[in-house]
Amino acid sequence: MLMNMQTHSQTITYGGCISQVSDTTVNELVILILGVVVVTLSFICILVSYGRIGATILRVPSTKGICKALSTCGSHLSVVLQLLYGKAFPFSR
Numbered sequence: 001m002l003m004n005m006q007t008h009s010q011t012i013t014y015g016g017c018i019s020q021v022s023d024t025t026v027n028e029l030v031i032l033i034l035g036v037v038v039v040t041l042s043f044i045c046i047l048v049s050y051g052r053i054g055a056t057i058l059r060v061p062s063t064k065g066i067c068k069a070l071s072t073c074g075s076h077l078s079v080v081l082q083l084l085y086g087k088a089f090p091f092s093r
Contacts, residue, residue, distance in 0.1 A: 042084065050077055 050073065057069045 046080065046084075 053073055057066055057073070060066050060069060
């Protein structure tokens, strides 16, 4: 077997390949920050687009049309938020 792990010297040999292990704290921090930025920007884009849709709906002259449009948009918004952000919250602990 060609697996040898030496934690004191930070060298890993696996399958004949030697690799140096370094501290990944900086990489993890960069990934976390980029993830937060991507999620925040996409959430802001969704809010802005739905705000514009809401403003357009409020300009509809009939009450029946407003109710139908809000019903459709509300259902769609709940599905979008559940699909995009529902899975992210369990990992934030």
